[in-house]
Amino acid sequence: MPGSPGFIRLDGVSKSHGRGAGRVAIFSNLSLEIPRGDFVAIMGPSGSGKSTLLNILAGLDPVDAGRVAIDGCDLSAMGEDARAAWRTTTLGIIFQFYNLMPMLTAAENVELPLLLRPLSGRERRERVATVLDLVGLGGWARHHPREMSGGQRQRVGIARAIVTDPALLLCDEPTGDLDRRSAGEALDILGRLNRELGKTIVMVTHDPAAARSARHVLHLDKGAFSPAGPEVLS
Numbered sequence: 001m002p003g004s005p006g007f008i009r010l011d012g013v014s015k016s017h018g019r020g021a022g023r024v025a026i027f028s029n030l031s032l033e034i035p036r037g038d039f040v041a042i043m044g045p046s047g048s049g050k051s052t053l054l055n056i057l058a059g060l061d062p063v064d065a066g067r068v069a070i071d072g073c074d075l076s077a078m079g080e081d082a083r084a085a086w087r088t089t090t091l092g093i094i095f096q097f098y099n100l101m102p103m104l105t106a107a108e109n110v111e112l113p114l115l116l117r118p119l120s121g122r123e124r125r126e127r128v129a130t131v132l133d134l135v136g137l138g139g140w141a142r143h144h145p146r147e148m149s150g151g152q153r154q155r156v157g158i159a160r161a162i163v164t165d166p167a168l169l170l171c172d173e174p175t176g177d178l179d180r181r182s183a184g185e186a187l188d189i190l191g192r193l194n195r196e197l198g199k200t201i202v203m204v205t206h207d208p209a210a211a212r213s214a215r216h217v218l219h220l221d222k223g224a225f226s227p228a229g230p231e232v233l234s
């Protein structure tokens with residue numbers, strides 16, 4: 001169940017890209033609070049800053065001003081090394097184009113985030129098998145991405161994102177490269193991860209069907225959030 005207000009907190013965040021005359025302000029004094037266990041879709045026009053926001057939440061992009069805190073960790077006060085270490089424990093990221101290593105099998109791709117952990121080979125293999133089963137790819141461990149459909153590749157991407165058991169999943173257009181059926185399967189898995197395992201999910205999407213599978217939808221435009229109206233979701 002959603003609870004614990006302020007799992008994700010943005011307070012007075014300002015962010016711009018570029019320098020000098022080419023400087024573009026993306027947000028100015030933006031605030032947002034997402035409770036633990038929520039599943040939030042973020043929609044908005046191209047260029048409104050959705051990917052910038054995900055990069056900020058992932059600790060990949062520092063803010064110019066304001067505070068970003070996730071589960072009590074103040075990202076804006078952490079150096080780059082500390083943010084990188086934080087990412088490996090707290091966060092899983094799911095990408096539009098999967099970002100799988102083509103020369104590795106599905107199991108090897110999923111295992112990658114575990115190689116930084118003090119786990120035995122056996123423990124790693126068990127965790128990989130568990131998450132591949134969870135995404136319905138138990139029989140595909142030894143296959144390479146080129147032998148798999150887009151939907152299966154995205155499920156490998158989801159398995160890789162959850163293999164470290166992170167509290168937060170960030171999804172950047174997770175259905176953007178998928179047909180309707182595969183998109184539905186990926187969204188079903190995300191919904192289960194939210195409902196059954198309590199993962200907090202923030203998903204950027206242009207896809208109204210994807211947004212409808214979230215608990216809440218926010219519309220980002222001109223540097224501000226508003227709840228998405230029915231016209232955005234139709």
Ligand SMILES: Nc1ncnc2c1ncn2[C@@H]1O[C@H](COP(=O)(O)OP(=O)(O)OP(=O)(O)O)[C@@H](O)[C@H]1O
Nearest residue numbers: 017018024026044045046047048049050051052053
């Ligand atoms: N590294 C960068 N350097 C300069 N400008 C950038 C950089 N990244 C993004 N921008 C600009 O910032 C604005 C917001 O980009 P962003 O990718 O966050 O938007 P978006 O809402 O995700 O767009 P889309 O829906 O098209 O993916 C855009 O005008 C973009 O050109």
